[in-house]
């Protein structure tokens with residue numbers, strides 16, 4: 001570990017160049033991550049994700065939800081993949097998890113995208129999280145529950161691929177210029193039959209959202 005990382009108590013950067021991705025491993029015991037998995041599965045208003053692809057509305061098997069802080073408690077509208085989504089309020093569990101992730105990563109976040117993959121057959125293809133309203137070079141913190149899955153990064157120019165396993169209860173933080181230079185994906189696999197829930201905490205840079 002380099003001195004800077006050691007001073008910050010930050011794990012090593014898993015990217016060789018052009019960005020920073022810190023994998024913290026499990027930040028809670030398995031009993032806690034099992035508890036959060038069940039709570040999130042049963043209390044979140046999960047919906048299929050929608051995207052406009054070549055003018056056609058596509059629905060994913062993967063389910064999503066999106067939480068954001070708001071100034072006056074009203075749902076916040078946010079457009080990505082050509083479709084406008086409306087936020088739900090942060091639940092108690094999500095606020096607790098947001099605080100935990102903020103403490104570990106030493107960053108703050110004002111929104112959270114939740115993904116539910118029913119089995120290994122569902123994944124997410126190569127993309128970067130470069131939505132317009134996301135804070136430029138802001139940190140994105142990814143917390144995983146349920147089935148362990150492989151996660152991969154691919155450099156946009158050199159095509160170099162770096163992959164790792166995301167354990168239940170683990171935290172991965174992408175920051176700096178990562179989204180400019182690297183794609184990431186959750187590859188589908190026949191080897192996993194159990195469901196997985198992933199939360200990505202982000203900062204949306206807009207006057208409508210309070211910066212907490």
Ligand SMILES: O=C(O)CCC(=O)C(=O)O
Pocket residue numbers: 113115124129142151184186198200
């Ligand atoms: O499920 C994951 O681990 C990643 C999800 C993701 O990349 C995203 O929501 O943008």
Ligand SMILES: [Fe+2]
Pocket residue numbers: 127128129184
């Ligand atoms: Fe992503």
